[in-house]
Amino acid sequence: MATRVHLEPAETLAQRLLATRKLTLDLAAPLSDADATIQPFPDASPAKWHLAHTTWFFETFVLRDHSPEYEPFDERYAFLFNSYYEAEGPRHERPHRGMLSRPSLDEVRDYRAHVDEALERALPTFSAAATELIELGINHEQQHQELFLTDILASFAENPIEPAYAELRPPACFAVEPLTYHPGREGIVEVGATNGRFAFDCEGPRHRVFLNAHRLASRRVTNGEWREFIKDGGYRAPILWLSDGWAWAQQQGVDRPLYWRDDETEFTLGGRRDIDWAAPVGHVSHYEADAFARWAGARLPTEAEWEDFAASADPMIGNQLDEAGAVAPRPGGGMFGDVWEWTQSAYLPYPGFVTDKGAVGEYNGKFMSGQMVLKGASCATPRGHSRASYRNFFPPAARWQFTGVRLAQDA
Numbered sequence: 477m478a479t480r481v482h483l484e485p486a487e488t489l490a491q492r493l494l495a496t497r498k499l500t501l502d503l504a505a506p507l508s509d510a511d512a513t514i515q516p517f518p519d520a521s522p523a524k525w526h527l528a529h530t531t532w533f534f535e536t537f538v539l540r541d542h543s544p545e546y547e548p549f550d551e552r553y554a555f556l557f558n559s560y561y562e563a564e565g566p567r568h569e570r571p572h573r574g575m576l577s578r579p580s581l582d583e584v585r586d587y588r589a590h591v592d593e594a595l596e597r598a599l600p601t602f603s604a605a606a607t608e609l610i611e612l613g614i615n616h617e618q619q620h621q622e623l624f625l626t627d628i629l630a631s632f633a634e635n636p637i638e639p640a641y642a643e644l645r646p647p648a649c650f651a652v653e654p655l656t657y658h659p660g661r662e663g664i665v666e667v668g669a670t671n672g673r674f675a676f677d678c679e680g681p682r683h684r685v686f687l688n689a690h691r692l693a694s695r696r697v698t699n700g701e702w703r704e705f706i707k708d709g710g711y712r713a714p715i716l717w718l719s720d721g722w723a724w725a726q727q728q729g730v731d732r733p734l735y736w737r738d739d740e741t742e743f744t745l746g747g748r749r750d751i752d753w754a755a756p757v758g759h760v761s762h763y764e765a766d767a768f769a770r771w772a773g774a775r776l777p778t779e780a781e782w783e784d785f786a787a788s789a790d791p792m793i794g795n796q797l798d799e800a801g802a803v804a805p806r807p808g809g810g811m812f813g814d815v816w817e818w819t820q821s822a823y824l825p826y827p828g829f830v831t832d833k834g835a836v837g838e839y840n841g842k843f844m845s846g847q848m849v850l851k852g853a854s855c856a857t858p859r860g861h862s863r864a865s866y867r868n869f870f871p872p873a874a875r876w877q878f879t880g881v882r883l884a885q886d887a
């Protein structure tokens with residue numbers, strides 16, 4: 477595997493594994509079986525499916541392949557809960573995941589317990605290769621924890637009675653700091669994952685890129701600034717938009733961020749509430765982000781500009797740190813937290829990228845077409861899952877994730 481893992485005592489890995497598995501169950505605790513079963517649209521998955529698919533990942537790539545005495549919980553689940561791994565055979569169609577009223581949520585919880593017990597039993601016997609796959613499985617499950625929340629938000633947003641998933645704290649005390657621009661480094665810099673800490677294969681190899689003179693904004697674009705864009709006719713001015721983006725906005729009737737309900741309120745995981753004008757705007761597509769940037773006399777950063785700025789401006793958030801130094805979201809400031817930040821960079825392989833052999837080689841590489849890179853982290857990203865080299869990616873029209881905007885300029 478090309479993933480880079482700092483091998484640690486099995487006990488620590490076991491603790492992180494169980495903590496990650498438990499957090500997913502905790503996320504599902506407020507849900508009814510019906511809440512967990514519905515699928516709001518084909519790109520979003522039911523909560524129950526996330527619970528089962530992350531379990532299938534461990535069952536298949538760790539237990540089946542590295543624990544000879546393992547007995548599958550139910551042979552039929554491989555068809556139901558394989559996401560997109562061609563090497564693992566045929567699978568249930570993604571747009572129909574919401575049709576699975578069976579197995580029940582409780583049966584899926586039993587499936588999780590079965591796999592967790594087997595993992596715990598086998599852990600002391602695992603080879604280094606199996607241990608690397610557990611690390612991959614932990615990080616995979618953390619990605620699904622974020623998707624779990626964005627997909628529940630999308631499901632509840634479909635419901636006219638506007639249910640709340642959880643009591644959310646009132647918005648953090650965002651203060652509108654004046655937006656200032658800060659020079660990034662110019663010249664040849666290195667980007668990509670460094671050794672010594674887990675990274676997905678697509679984050680490497682580390683390599684050199686050339687950065688022209690540029691400046692990055694001190695903070696993300698706020699809801700208040702987005703309101704100015706709307707008032708100024710930003711959604712009605714084709715001159716601001718990429719051709720594909722303009723066609724998309726016209727066809728979909730897009731004229732505001734996804735969950736804004738009217739001029740004053742938005743739908744959130746805590747139900748409907750007043751828009752906090754000082755908070756970073758979220759749930760905007762790459763197309764909208766790009767149009768906003770043009771309106772603001774700026775542009776979106778490249779992923780290399782963003783990564784070098786994050787890694788060099790604050791060594792606390794670079795790649796060199798251990799788990800204890802991992803990123804804590806800082807509302808309103810810093811490069812990580814609140815919302816992912818769209819870049820102008822297409823999601824493409826780095827020089828020297830080689831797809832892993834076997835099924836896990838399908839994890840990232842095969843999606844390097846038609847998607848844009850996002851950097852940072854969001855309010856829904858599990859702690860410790862963020863780093864400067866992280867490459868999130870979505871198609872340019874996607875906006876059900878926690879996605880926002882940081883501006884850049886040529887210097």
Ligand SMILES: [Fe+2]
Pocket residue numbers: 529559616620
């Ligand atoms: Fe997955």
